[in-house]
Amino acid sequence: MRHQRGALRAEIMRYVVLVAFLGGMFYPIVFMLLTTGKTNAELSINFFGLPRDFQVENYTRAFNAVLPYIGNSIKVSGVTVIGQVALSVLGGYAFARFKFPGKNILFYAVVSLMMVPGILTFVPQFIIARDLSLLGNHNALIFPYIAGSQVGGIFMMRIFFASLPEELMEAARVDGANELTILSRIAVPLSIPMIMVIAVQNILGTWNDYIWPLVTISMNESARTIPIGLAFLPTEYAQIPYGAVMAGYTLSAIPMAILFVFTMRYFVQGLSSGALKL
Amino acid sequence: MATLSPTVHRKTLLRRIWDAKLVYVMLVPTFALLFVFAYYPFFNALYRSLFNWNGVNVEEFIGLENFSTLLSVQVVTIDPQIDAATGELLRDEDGNLVYESVRQFMRADRERYEGYQSMSSFMIGDHQIHLVAKDPVFLNSFVNMIIFVVTDVMKATLIPLLLANMLYHLWSERWRYIFRILLILPAVVPGVVGILLWRDFYAMPVGGREAGLVNQILGLIDPSLMHTWLGDVNTVVPAIIFTGFPWVNGANTLILLAGLLAIPGELYDAAKMDGARGWTIFWSLELPLLRGPLRLVLVFALIGAVQGYGHILIMTSGGPANASMVPGLWLYRNAFGFNKYGYASAIGVILFIILIAFTITSQRMLRSEVEFEA
Structure with a gap:
């Protein structure tokens, strides 16, 4: 009996700890939402409370x-993820299912790039984007994003395709299907969950990227993606209207919130499957 | 049967390449992109680190000079001045010892101290010790980086470990699921918003002074605690470390939770049979079995802390007076502020060497451990 009471106390403590930390985690977001309803004048006298007269025009x-x-952002992340998935599937399939001269060398040439940190290639990549006249243009984001993110994608898809039973492919081959048909009709449909995880991870990465778009496209105001636009938002005004700025922060979360609702499982997996990050 | 010669089976290399042409075609876009945006930049970064290069017309091979500029540091010891007439220590009106300024001291030996600037100083007994460096900002930024590596690794592991443990032992399956979703939910807000909000928490001007959330809360306790946290060289680094309090990392929590869920239930039963509970179970069962996911989380935190600087660029731009500078941001400044692309590449190479050394050691650790366990 005593022991049970101790266990119950421990269980209650767990909820207390979890709620406390999650409360701390969500507080900035709650503060942001509350501030969206306030004018600067109200903010200075009613910093913490609910907005008294909700400012919809913010x-x-x-x-x-x-x-x-x-x-x-939707354009850049959307085009990038399509390109990345296409090249990851093609490359992963090529390395998993075929024997060809130079296979191992080429595969190591791809995966060894996972050891190269972005900070090293940052400056020369910028010079290339400049020399190819990509600056100020979304192509300065899309092409390097696809180039970089396909590496992890190929790695993961190769593992996945290699795990598919060979008999499936063999049966189709006997029926006269060529390799591309096997890829598109059998391998890809079977790997949709894996593709979704890779895709969600890729979207989150490009959606949040700040430094690269800052140096390559921020000079063109009409090309700015969400992180750049938001970071420059307060500087557009002489006196920062915090309510409107916070409303901008809030609205910028809507596309990801929609994606989250529809792909919750992949979202959670994409963020929490550590092996994928390698 | 004997007519089948081995050459029928063993095709020539060219023939095998020709047969596999479809595969090569599949890989063409991949390698085309990698050549332009990965291989070429990689080798170019290594190559350009040996140049004085402004990205346009100045292009001068200087060997390892960029590296020696980045890493040159000397210790200067200045003794108190002695009165030439009496042979005693010279003192000013307040009775303090008199020292030559470090700049004058270095000017006296130009050959040795050419290009050096004072970085920091401290006293040992009566001796004034100065650290002088050719690029004091870089070395300071390196110290900051080490501080951020340590604190980021702690933030990435400790709180997630606690929360994963709480979640794992939760009785209700359903609530565990709800908490998991809640932990991931903030990821829908763009990452930059979290940083901008925290900048406002420190430095939002309300009613004409810096009265963001942090100062508002401190003001409720005691108005004298309010401070311009990001504007003071002594508080800017702690303020950046404090950012994101209480440092809940949803992704890491779920990675560690997955690790806990993978522990076979029999191990728990056996441990309980042996009378272990609570902390004993955590220390002797859960923590050792979580080593894999923990290392994963740790490695990513470390890589992020060595090369990441976006949050510092947004919050302080490395200021005030370069007090919150980190190497990545110093690379960015040298490239895009001063057009010193060769010098910036050299900083990149140094960070690359650190990261590669760390990756190799951590993999070797992993391998030796596996062997040990097997």
């Missing part, structure tokens, strides 16, 4: 400012 102001950034 959102209309922010909407006009943030909408182009959201559009740019």
